[in-house]
Amino acid sequence: MTSLPDQAHPDRTLPGSTRPPGGEPTPTHSRRRFLTYLVAAPTLAVAAQVVADVAGPATARALPSLPAPAEVLDLGDVLILAGKPTEDLIVVSVDQRGRVGLALPRAEVGQGITTAVAMLLADELDVPLSSVDVTLADARPELVFNQLTGGSNTMRSVYGPVRRAAAVARARLLAAAALRWGTTPGALTVTDGVVSGPGGRSATYGELSAAAADRTLTVALAAPKPTAQQRVVGTPTNRVDARAMVTGQQRYTLDLDVVPGALPTMLRRPPTINGTVRSLDNEAQLRAMPGVVDVAVVRTGVAVLAETFGQARDAVAAVQATWGPGTVDGEDDASIRRTLRAATPPPLAPGLLVQTVDAEFDFAFVSHAPLEPNCAVAHVTADRAEIWSPLKSPIVAQETIAAELGLPVSRVTVHVVQGGGSFGRRLFSDAALEAARVSKATGRPVKLLWSRIDDMRHGRARAASHHRIRATHAAGDVLTFEHRVASVETDFGHGLGEILTSVAASLPVAGNLSFAQTVFLTTVHSPYHLGVTTQTLSEVPLQMHTGSWRSVYSANTRGAEEVVVDELAAATRRDPAEFRRRLLKEDRFRAVLDRVVQEGQWGRRMPRGTAQGLGFHAEYKGCTACLVEIDARDPQDPRVTRATIAVDVGRAVNPRGLEAQMLGGLTDAIGTTLRAGLHVVDGLPLEGSYSQFHYTRQADSPTDVRVFVVDSGEEPGGAGELGVPAAVGAIANAYARATGTRPRSFPIVFPVDFEPFPR
């Protein structure tokens, strides 16, 4: 692909983008210059590039006094900063049928980003949403750090580049029409992809696209529409892929028919985490089983390839092997909890004349458990490999697979397939890598499926953690707030470490911090003025399969803090809503809190055994408050009956999608706070299905839920993970009030109420 510099101009449209003479830069991302490129293509294809970007977010903030690092530069800022040099490589095209296209270098896993990006394009280009095709880009190594879906960052990171490229595409189409009709672009209007000019002349984008792609065309400066002129962005919009989903036409990885002869493949895995295969003892018997085509031993287990998954599953169950030990064979919940407690620094001794609120919390491991299990299609031959899988970090997947197969990266094609959920899980490419290994070992194309049992036991999980919190107060004022977290090591080996290294000089943290500590400090911060506030993370190096789980550290860390905030309110004899209101750092925080207090009728009388609870959370430039009501008349069988949520993420690109994200966050919080976790026994989780890992079902879900979207800004903040921590706090607080207990261990109701599957 060749490109040609087309124009250079400062972005002049965004309010707040100018720099007052002699003053500090204003806190927007727009104090930069942009280059747009015309990309060589048969149809119009435009990309926008940022140049001379000397002012990253790190230096462009008005700093509040004593801010936490995450308030200066959060993980989303880090991802934007790292992706900046290549954000121009997002290309908008308009073809001769007038269809607008964009291959998004992110993964759609249910969060609705393809819809939101299609809305940006439809708005900027004045075309109907139905004329826009947003697909998922293959791994593009030239994007370096700009193809990772995480940190609630997609809309934050593409909002500018996509709209800028679209604005230039529109300007070129208008310039082409103006030239054809001997007029100026200013005399033209666009409706639904049709350009109209003086004298009743009109032409479709499709008719103009070839002329618009002509490099000799002169085009005036173009900048995205100001917020006030947006017609699609900000309007509740249904998903563009909804029809495919309700008719069964949406194709997930294992629905694809892309490699003729790709065989259903499953694995038998060792009985403990990271165990090994010493020997396969009944290969001949397996090969003789009905439908079995091939058998191979790979690093992670014994693979069986069969005509159907049903037959592969039967053969996998019949595997007899000698297994080597894993990495945590002797560990169980009790030993891990002891280790975590030992690793949690004690709180500082309080001063003499102050009172303290102390609390310790434990959080269990939690499976990501996306409903589509780990899966991939792989076709490896002697000199190349082709992979299909739902991947949020496909460049790292490509590099890892290339290294494993001994192939140059250019010989490994990685297709990103829309996924059936992620919650952090698809940051890792373990299924893709395993499928590539099996395909190489057998010389056959494979369709790899992890059984649900394997997905829960050998898949990844949010790391278990222990929390020690001490707050001190005197005369009704909170003086200090100290939160020491110890967590089982979280694996960030999906490319985030490299990203953090690439922007190390801009990070607002100092000292010899691990990646995990850096992530902790760039995601967790208190939204309250709680005096001298300290939040730290220590990690325990247990080699288990972990990974960040929707909201990374915040669900546990901030969830526990919300519980302590309620206890502090009680200790200082204040109403929890009034207490929060007084201590919240920003007016927009108070606005969402006030909204739920009012809409959710905070303080209304509740029958015995039922209660209300409040939670608040802010991250990635967004904030939310959650008010729930719980029925805990049977403390072992609590149900959240009602929820009121208010959310402000700045510019809400698709309020309907944002509402869906908040509903998802609430549902995650109901599950993980009340009932859903993993028990580890002898180096392996016991849970192997949703009958054992008690994720929320319809019967656990409230019948009365309202979400209020407050649209407060020019740029979108992060939304995908925001909903979890506030709801965790609200549910725990409601449970505490309803039962008169102090929840300290999560999930709250967590018996082993099932017969575990054999190992």
Next chain:
Amino acid sequence: MPNYTFQLNGETVTVDAPADLPLLWALRDKLGVTGPKYGCGIDVCKACTSHLDGEAIRPCVTPTAEVAGREVTTIEGLADGDRLHPVQEAWLEQDVAQCGYCQPGQIMAAVALLRRTSDPTDAEIDEIQNVCRCGTYVRIREAIKAAAARM
């Protein structure tokens, strides 16, 4: 291997499969019908929910031999050509789906519920066990009620 003939989404199909092969894999791996999804294989997640003679079944635990001579409907066979079933329409209106993976099963479960009772209560909706890991339950409930009102 034995042959089994049955009605699938209004057409007669014959599949060559072991008698005990779960219908899910006969559908997906032999007949190329991929609407019903695997989420557990043991009748827990209900992602594979389809209909046998109009009633909800879980193909992951239904032996292929059992459907011989009978009528199987998957999500692909619910609409009448381009005309969606009212439950599918309600799903679109409420914008229920997030990742969408559970939705074929959710819709087939809802259709079966509405066949049993035209005006389901909240308690009856609560009995639907289908897991939605994305947490679309609130909208599912609204969509079922909207579909009930429309039918």
